[in-house]
Amino acid sequence: MARILLGGFEEAQALSLAHALRLRNHHVDHSWSSTDRFEEHAANSDVVILDLSGDDPSTRLLLEKTFRLRLQTGLRPMLLGILQTYRGPRFEEEIERKGVRVIYVS
Amino acid sequence: MFRDLGPILRGVDRLIFDLGALEQNGPRIVVVHRFRLRVSGEGCHPGEEVARVLLPRASQPIDIHLSLGPRLLFDHLARTRHIPQSATQVSRSMRHSQFVNQHGRNAGFLSLRKVNPSSVKEYVKRIRKALGEAFEEAQLPIDPTAVLVSRAVSNEVRYVLRSRIEWVHVDDIDVIGRSRGGR
Numbered sequence: 001m002a003r004i005l006l007g008g009f010e011e012a013q014a015l016s017l018a019h020a021l022r023l024r025n026h027h028v029d030h031s032w033s034s035t036d037r038f039e040e041h042a043a044n045s046d047v048v049i050l051d052l053s054g055d056d057p058s059t060r061l062l063l064e065k066t067f068r069l070r071l072q073t074g075l076r077p078m079l080l081g082i083l084q085t086y087r088g089p090r091f092e093e094e095i096e097r098k099g100v101r102v103i104y105v106s
Numbered sequence: 107m108f109r110d111l112g113p114i115l116r117g118v119d120r121l122i123f124d125l126g127a128l129e130q131n132g133p134r135i136v137v138v139h140r141f142r143l144r145v146s147g148e149g150c151h152p153g154e155e156v157a158r159v160l161l162p163r164a165s166q167p168i169d170i171h172l173s174l175g176p177r178l179l180f181d182h183l184a185r186t187r188h189i190p191q192s193a194t195q196v197s198r199s200m201r202h203s204q205f206v207n208q209h210g211r212n213a214g215f216l217s218l219r220k221v222n223p224s225s226v227k228e229y230v231k232r233i234r235k236a237l238g239e240a241f242e243e244a245q246l247p248i249d250p251t252a253v254l255v256s257r258a259v260s261n262e263v264r265y266v267l268r269s270r271i272e273w274v275h276v277d278d279i280d281v282i283g284r285s286r287g288g289r
Binding site for chain 1: 107108109110111113114115117118120121122124125128129163166243244245246247248
């Protein structure tokens with residue numbers, strides 16, 4: 001069982017993903033925006049899943065906060081970036097170099 | 107709504123697996139050897155050269171920049187990683203290692219470094235520095251001293267590499283002194 005934090009998703013997507021993850025016995029939290037509590041939640045998570053499909057400033061902020069946190073706290077949280085649209089090789093390479101595992105979904 | 111959550115769920119499984127492996131065994135590091143004789147078959151053999159040490163990443167591997175001496179020491183510590191050794195023990199075993207004494211011979215030249223206990227200590231520092239730079243570039247928050255570990259035993263320090271090591275062979279050759287550039 002892992003502690004997973006979801007960020008940057010639309011509510012319906014987050015709910016369906018959280019439901020599927022809970023069925024696999026993971027503990028799931030949501031962070032709807034780049035609030036201060038995101039860092040607190042992320043610091044207690046094993047995996048952070050972010051929707052990186054759009055070039056949303058608030059999601060970019062969540063990403064930066066998670067990078068900073070990883071540098072301070074160690075390997076946790078691991079980062080999974082979800083893309084529903086292809087944002088080009090440069091973007092993919094840039095975030096993979098920072099340790100994000102990228103997954104494309106439809 | 108997502109049509110298929112399978113890729114995300116599999117991605118989460120993989121990340122959790124990687125996290126466990128990193129915490130338990132340390133990072134995966136690839137040591138590249140070249141100039142293996144085709145007739146030697148699989149595995150590592152004296153006469154090969156330790157060409158590069160890499161930190162594999164999803165996008166592209168990151169070089170762990172090591173000069174010849176530290177590179178040879180890293181390879182030696184990797185091959186003896188189940189036995190913590192003091193600087194004296196490392197220098198003795200490297201002096202008697204056929205792999206070290208014939209390093210690069212298959213390419214028609216020997217590239218050697220004399221290894222003594224004080225050079226081992228210096229090389230350890232350089233390896234940790236290079237590891238630190240590579241981890242920083244890879245945004246991996248790992249302390250290099252947790253990968254190349256020093257263990258104090260009474261009044262001596264023993265070194266052990268805590269990492270998953272993989273050896274890759276490139277540029278195999280048919281005859282000593284002649285590279286055909288094949289893989």
